[in-house]
Amino acid sequence: MLVKGDQVVMHTCIEAKNPSNYGKLWTCYTDETKVNWTNPNVVWLEGYAGAFSVEYLQKVNV
Template sequence: MKPGDKVIMQGCYEASKEKYKGKVWTVKSEPWDLCGSEVVLLEGYSGGFATEYLKPVSQGENELG
């Protein structure tokens, strides 16, 4: 995962929230280790987000909700 990649959240609490459901995010940092989890910064999201809950969006996929 690298800056500029497009991702959606999946398999986490945030992914089920109406506010974030199907939202396409842009990665804005390189991954780093935070307390044993690999995290990245997302544009428009405060704080690091675990990469294990992010799914890359293929070219052409749009925001779902």
């Protein structure tokens, strides 16, 4: 379960292949939550427009 302040990287999705996102550390600015419009839970990331599926995020311990 991801929580506010966790740092993550994107993986195995089209956004992760974008050179500006590849290997980039993102910070969650919300806790992981369930929404009605998608099955996997989502979080909102600092500097990213919109919610992001936790299915494609890996928590990084720094």
